[in-house]
Amino acid sequence: MNPNENTSTRKNVLLFLKIKGPQSTKELAAHLEITEMAVRRHLQSLELDGLVESRMIRQPMGRPLYQFNLTELADDVFTKNYHTLTLDLLQELADEVDEELVERLFKRRNDKLIHKYQSSLEGKSLHDKVAALTEIQKKNGYMADWEQTTDGDYLIKEHNCPIAQVANEYSYACQCELNLFQTLLNTEVERTECLAKNGNKCAYLIKKEHILT
Known part of the structure; x- marks a missing residue:
């Protein structure tokens, strides 16, 4: 994989979360048009950097849903004038x-x-x-x-x-x-x-x- 593509996808994840708010892995994958496995890899990296955090949402039926959102630290990533x-x-x-x-x-x-x-x-x-x-x-x-x-x-x-x-x-x-x-x-x-x-x-x-x- 081209390193620039990796960086670009990472930025797109942050940008989408900034605009849309909390999102699931499935929602991010659909928007970015990549696999859920690839999304998880980027989210894991962003979590390690303190830019993204996850929360568990219990469903009436089935497995719980995990949503990802930006942390306060991630706010510094975006340009401010x-x-x-x-x-x-x-x-x-x-x-x-x-x-x-x-x-x-x-x-x-x-x-x-x-x-x-x-x-x-x-x-x-x-x-x-x-x-x-x-x-x-x-x-x-x-x-x-x-x-x-x-x-x-x-x-x-x-x-x-x-x-x-x-x-x-x-x-x-x-x-x-x-x-x-x-x-x-x-x-x-x-x-x-x-x-x-x-x-x-x-x-x-x-x-x-x-x-x-």
């Missing part, structure tokens, strides 16, 4: 009031993030703070990792930016992230690469000897 709405709203604010209001909104969001995460990093060594902050960013969709350099400094790398479209239009978003890192780590942080400036990733160099007082 939240960034378009966000950019439109920010532009409206800038036009109707002023650009400074937009910057204040970014700062307010940044302050909330600091308040949310600061207590979980307090009392930790710089090494443990870097590891914890990287884990926070990873959970927030930044595909982050970190390493310690030969000089003993630290480097946090983000290979994805969930707010890339916003950051491309408003550089203050990037400045807020830099400020967030510096505040949470309580040390000097330098951005050495930026996705919004055509970099391959966002990279932050954390100097071990520049602890803020």
Whole structure:
């Protein structure tokens, strides 16, 4: 079987469940025009990935019926244009009031993030703070990792930016992230690469000897 066909069928299963809601193996097979055995194979793979779940429905007579539906995790598979709405709203604010209001909104969001995460990093060594902050960013969709350099400094790398479209239009978003890192780590942080400036990733160099007082 062509691997592309396998991927396409998998996507079609997700799309059909998104549009029609819970479906049985038989219903999916009829729509996709493949065998029920093939449908079960795709459903098993999707269940293992946490994208599909099944439930048993007891029938008045005969064997129980199993229906399959999308999980909350599967919702992230489908395209959303939240960034378009966000950019439109920010532009409206800038036009109707002023650009400074937009910057204040970014700062307010940044302050909330600091308040949310600061207590979980307090009392930790710089090494443990870097590891914890990287884990926070990873959970927030930044595909982050970190390493310690030969000089003993630290480097946090983000290979994805969930707010890339916003950051491309408003550089203050990037400045807020830099400020967030510096505040949470309580040390000097330098951005050495930026996705919004055509970099391959966002990279932050954390100097071990520049602890803020």
